[in-house]
């Protein structure tokens with residue numbers, strides 16, 4: 378795997394300082410990541426590394442990186458998962474322009490206290506971590522096009538959930554971000570959004586769907602396994618502060 382390094386565009390806007398984001402696999406790439414972050418005056422480095430790379434993980438620990446979360450990637454066949462997902466009575470449809478504000482509110486509320494690498498870092502302001510998800514969801518609403526779609530779920534006339542998808546290759550649609558209003562959990566809102574997204578994948582000619590979620594998100598994992606997704610791989614997320 379080639380390493381990928383970039384400066385997080387939302388990070389600086391939300392947290393007020395530069396953050397380097399790196400995906401890597403080997404020890405040489407860790408050294409390059411630190412150099413990249415220093416060159417770009419980053420205050421924080423966020424590193425993702427496959428959980429299989431034990432030697433690199435131990436090197437990250439030796440370099441002062443701390444584990445913040447673990448991402449599990451699930452992949453499923455759209456046809457099979459639609460069959461297993463069953464029917465739901467919840468209405469799901471593509472975002473209308475007037476729905477963006479409520480999507481931002483749902484993102485903020487549903488990701489409040491979410492066990493993400495951001496919320497797990499005690500040095501990051503919690504309210505700004507919530508801002509991050511709100512801003513990200515609003516960006517997704519503003520940037521819809523052929524390859525990116527936002528679906529919303531409605532219960533009793535109210536929008537209570539949203540799901541963002543992105544075509545990452547001709548055969549793979551990715552679930553990018555999703556959230557459900559906390560007081561409406563348990564109505565299978567997310568399952569309904571997922572089934573609609575799987576159908577959307579087939580409409581685009583993509584046979585596979587992928588989703589990543591954090592290890593501590595039991596609801597999401599339960600849903601993925603119920604509808605027939607398979608665990609594909611796991612990545613650890615580490616933070617290191619550069620001051």
Ligand SMILES: CC(C)(COP(=O)(O)OP(=O)(O)OC[C@H]1O[C@@H](n2cnc3c(N)ncnc32)[C@H](O)[C@@H]1OP(=O)(O)O)[C@@H](O)C(=O)NCCC(=O)NCCS
Pocket residue numbers: 487488491554555556557558561562563564565566567568569589590591594595596597599600603
């Ligand atoms: C995770 C989340 C999307 C679930 O939404 P939801 O509409 O309540 O989910 P569903 O009703 O479709 O339930 C799916 C399954 O997860 C289970 N579940 C839901 N919340 C759960 C929780 N907190 N803990 C354990 N299981 C949970 C449900 O019981 C159901 O399992 P079942 O088929 O065995 O009954 C919602 O809690 C949320 O918005 N969380 C914060 C944001 C988030 O996690 N986004 C996804 C990031 S990948």
